[in-house]
Amino acid sequence: MERIRIIFAKEIRDNLRDRRTLSGALIYPLLGPILIALVFTVAGRTVLTQSENPLPLPVVGAEYAPSLIQFLQQNGAQIRPAPADPEAEVRAGNYDAVLIIPETYGKDFTAGRPATVQLVLDDSRQSAAPSIRRARRMLYSYSQQLGSLRLLARGINPGVTSALAVEEMDVATPQSQAARILGMLPYFIIFSVFIGGMYLAIDTTAGERERGSLEPLVINPVGRHELVLGKLGATLVFTLVAVIETLLGFYVMLNTLPAESLGMKISLGLGALLLVFLLTVPMMLLAAALQMIVATLTRSYKEAQTYLGFMPLVPAIPGLFLALAPVKTKAWMMLIPTFGEQLLINQVMRGEAVLSSNVLISAATTITSGIALTIMAILMYGRERILFGRQ
Amino acid sequence: MIEVMDVHKSFGSIQALRGVSFRAPDGHITGLLGPNGAGKTTTLRILYTVLKPDRGSASVDGYNTLTDAREVQRRIGALPDAHGLYPRLTARENIRYYGRLHGLKESELEQNIDGIMAMLEMKEIAHRRTGGFSHGERLKVAIARALVHAPRNILLDEPTNGLDVMSIRNIRAFIRRLRDEGKTVLFSSHVMQEVSALCDRIVVIGRGQVAASGTAEELREQTGQSNLEDAFVSIIGSDEGLER
Numbered sequence: 001m002e003r004i005r006i007i008f009a010k011e012i013r014d015n016l017r018d019r020r021t022l023s024g025a026l027i028y029p030l031l032g033p034i035l036i037a038l039v040f041t042v043a044g045r046t047v048l049t050q051s052e053n054p055l056p057l058p059v060v061g062a063e064y065a066p067s068l069i070q071f072l073q074q075n076g077a078q079i080r081p082a083p084a085d086p087e088a089e090v091r092a093g094n095y096d097a098v099l100i101i102p103e104t105y106g107k108d109f110t111a112g113r114p115a116t117v118q119l120v121l122d123d124s125r126q127s128a129a130p131s132i133r134r135a136r137r138m139l140y141s142y143s144q145q146l147g148s149l150r151l152l153a154r155g156i157n158p159g160v161t162s163a164l165a166v167e168e169m170d171v172a173t174p175q176s177q178a179a180r181i182l183g184m185l186p187y188f189i190i191f192s193v194f195i196g197g198m199y200l201a202i203d204t205t206a207g208e209r210e211r212g213s214l215e216p217l218v219i220n221p222v223g224r225h226e227l228v229l230g231k232l233g234a235t236l237v238f239t240l241v242a243v244i245e246t247l248l249g250f251y252v253m254l255n256t257l258p259a260e261s262l263g264m265k266i267s268l269g270l271g272a273l274l275l276v277f278l279l280t281v282p283m284m285l286l287a288a289a290l291q292m293i294v295a296t297l298t299r300s301y302k303e304a305q306t307y308l309g310f311m312p313l314v315p316a317i318p319g320l321f322l323a324l325a326p327v328k329t330k331a332w333m334m335l336i337p338t339f340g341e342q343l344l345i346n347q348v349m350r351g352e353a354v355l356s357s358n359v360l361i362s363a364a365t366t367i368t369s370g371i372a373l374t375i376m377a378i379l380m381y382g383r384e385r386i387l388f389g390r391q
Numbered sequence: 392m393i394e395v396m397d398v399h400k401s402f403g404s405i406q407a408l409r410g411v412s413f414r415a416p417d418g419h420i421t422g423l424l425g426p427n428g429a430g431k432t433t434t435l436r437i438l439y440t441v442l443k444p445d446r447g448s449a450s451v452d453g454y455n456t457l458t459d460a461r462e463v464q465r466r467i468g469a470l471p472d473a474h475g476l477y478p479r480l481t482a483r484e485n486i487r488y489y490g491r492l493h494g495l496k497e498s499e500l501e502q503n504i505d506g507i508m509a510m511l512e513m514k515e516i517a518h519r520r521t522g523g524f525s526h527g528e529r530l531k532v533a534i535a536r537a538l539v540h541a542p543r544n545i546l547l548d549e550p551t552n553g554l555d556v557m558s559i560r561n562i563r564a565f566i567r568r569l570r571d572e573g574k575t576v577l578f579s580s581h582v583m584q585e586v587s588a589l590c591d592r593i594v595v596i597g598r599g600q601v602a603a604s605g606t607a608e609e610l611r612e613q614t615g616q617s618n619l620e621d622a623f624v625s626i627i628g629s630d631e632g633l634e635r
Binding site: 218 | 439440441442443461464465467469470471472473474475476477478479480484488489491492493494533536537
């Protein structure tokens with residue numbers, strides 16, 4: 001036990017002086033929270049411009065349709081003088097849309113014929129889509145409103161022109177909409193689990209052998225299990241720091257960002273946060289032991305870095321499916337290490353009730369696999385070939 | 392005291408050792424001399440417990456390297472062929488790590504470190520990180536950490552390889568001093584001059600077997616040659632170990 005502590009303390013001290021290890025444990029874990037924050041601020045800004053800002057709309061021939069212009073203004077359009085060449089300006093992206101009212105408008109209008117107006121727009125431009133949609137909607141509703149008035153004036157119920165009355169019921173609650181974005185979070189947490197201790201795992205195994213310090217180390221009266229456990233412990237500490245950092249990052253971001261403006265309610269309380277943390281703990285042992293084994297089997301530091309760099313992508317595969325096509329949580333899924341945890345973390349974040357039996361099954365499976373891998377690592381270090389590496 | 396009895400060791404189809412036997416008594420410097428690939432490093436690795444013999448046995452102070460590996464590890468200080476340091480730790484931290492692993496407590500530990508550092512004249516580099524050290528400085532740290540627990544038996548694998556003349560002289564003086572303290576010193580070299588300059592007893596290894604052993608005087612008598620160089624060539628059957 002004492003020797004495990006000595007090895008553990010040395011690896012921690014040594015790696016605190018390593019920039020690579022530190023960036024793995026301290027900077028990469030912030031990627032997730034920062035990315036989510038970016039998504040939120042960008043999405044939030046788009047929503048704001050849509051609903052609250054006036055819609056600037058250049059109009060050619062505004063003088064031919066004063067009542068239409070008045071209607072547009074009442075509905076949030078800001079009528080601007082039109083540019084000389086509307087089509088070119090819209091194509092260049094200087095305006096989202098330009099309305100052209102021809103001279104014949106007044107004549108057609110009084111005659112009760114459909115009066116033509118032109119909306120110049122670029123349908124291929126994503127950022128213009130909200131403005132175009134708003135302009136269209138205003139024009140249609142003006143058209144509909146006047147049409148109804150004309151029917152009424154002729155003694156006809158305007159309702160007869162509508163054969164269908166379609167009502168949409170959006171069952172997405174603000175919370176479940178938010179959960180779509182939150183669906184990405186479990187993966188970022190797993191990413192932290194696999195990146196936090198990665199460089200330390202490499203440095204203490206492949207790195208130790210590469211710099212030729214493994215052979216002299218094992219000449220000391222140290223059991224191979226003490227060696228593995230000390231190094232594993234140090235890896236775990238860095239992983240732990242990374243995960244805590246990610247979770248706190250999410251907590252701060254989700255609770256300070258103007259998520260309400262999105263029409264979403266995201267709540268990640270301290271209780272949920274703690275539960276999520278507890279769900280990640282079994283994965284840490286699994287990740288650390290797996291990293292240690294893989295790094296030990298490689299020929300060099302570089303090779304280890306390549307393999308371990310891919311490792312966080314493996315648990316990401318089910319996670320990605322989860323984000324795209326949410327599945328219903330079933331008990332057998334808990335038997336897959338890291339997948340079960342992702343489902344459970346997802347549930348916690350969606351504010352759903354989590355079955356304690358599922359938590360137990362998932363934690364037990366992952367911990368058992370972690371312990372099995374640890375034993376494997378110890379056995380590996382008992383072999384003489386491990387000292388000299390694959391030749 | 393170190394004893395090796397009929398040790399065999401193979402790696403796959405390659406027979407590295409084919410029955411090596413010798414003794415390294417207390418208070419003597421014993422040299423393991425042989426050309427590259429003769430089996431010197433393998434013999435030492437078996438003695439310092441990182442390799443297991445296929446047949447035969449090796450012991451240190453009567454403790455078997457296979458069955459009493461932990462006790463052997465406590466009684467030896469070994470400088471392996473690969474003796475990498477931790478570049479982000481200072482010289483003193485590198486040495487302290489090994490001392491702690493040997494179970495030395497703080498006051499005794501610091502005292503031992505001071506002692507060994509004084510002997511190796513490495514006071515100025517004590518608090519520098521070893522990352523930028525020269526070959527000679529790195530070797531001193533590696534020797535100091537191997538001997539920080541004041542072991543009775545010292546195993547050195549080619550300790551003077553690649554050193555400049557001054558450093559070699561210092562290391563030789565250091566090894567003699569260990570001998571004079573009554574310790575068992577076993578060191579390997581492929582350079583005959585190195586061995587003849589330092590050793591009380593010489594074990595000549597060739598192709599995984601002990602070709603001859605004894606004092607320089609005895610080797611000359613055995614071969615009927617007047618100087619050690621010719622004796623060595625006639626024992627090994629080549630002049631491979633003589634370049635310098």
